[in-house]
Amino acid sequence: MNAEQPLEARCDHCKQTRPLFLYEPDHNCHLVPRDCEWCDRDKQPLLCVRCWDQEREREENQPPTAEELALTEFFVGMSARTNRSTPEADR
Numbered sequence: 001m002n003a004e005q006p007l008e009a010r011c012d013h014c015k016q017t018r019p020l021f022l023y024e025p026d027h028n029c030h031l032v033p034r035d036c037e038w039c040d041r042d043k044q045p046l047l048c049v050r051c052w053d054q055e056r057e058r059e060e061n062q063p064p065t066a067e068e069l070a071l072t073e074f075f076v077g078m079s080a081r082t083n084r085s086t087p088e089a090d091r
């Protein structure tokens, strides 16, 4: 976050007049293309610190899609096989 004097205005979430910060999503690189509420927004909201933190938490806790889960499983399986071939890797 920059050290500039934040502007005070109405927060997009709680509608209270507070110093606001532009929300910037943290995950512009997805493993697979997906519908993402944060990346798909044309304009990020201006949020007070509290709402900003909530938004970041919500973004971080966003459940992975089926494709992402499959891909993760695939990578995990690959590295398991490279490290040591375990019989249970073959299903």
Ligand SMILES: [Zn+2]
Binding pocket: 011, 012, 013, 014, 015, 016, 018, 047, 048, 049, 050, 051, 052
């Ligand atoms: Zn707020």
Ligand SMILES: [Zn+2]
Binding pocket: 025, 027, 028, 030, 036, 037, 038, 039, 040
């Ligand atoms: Zn995203």
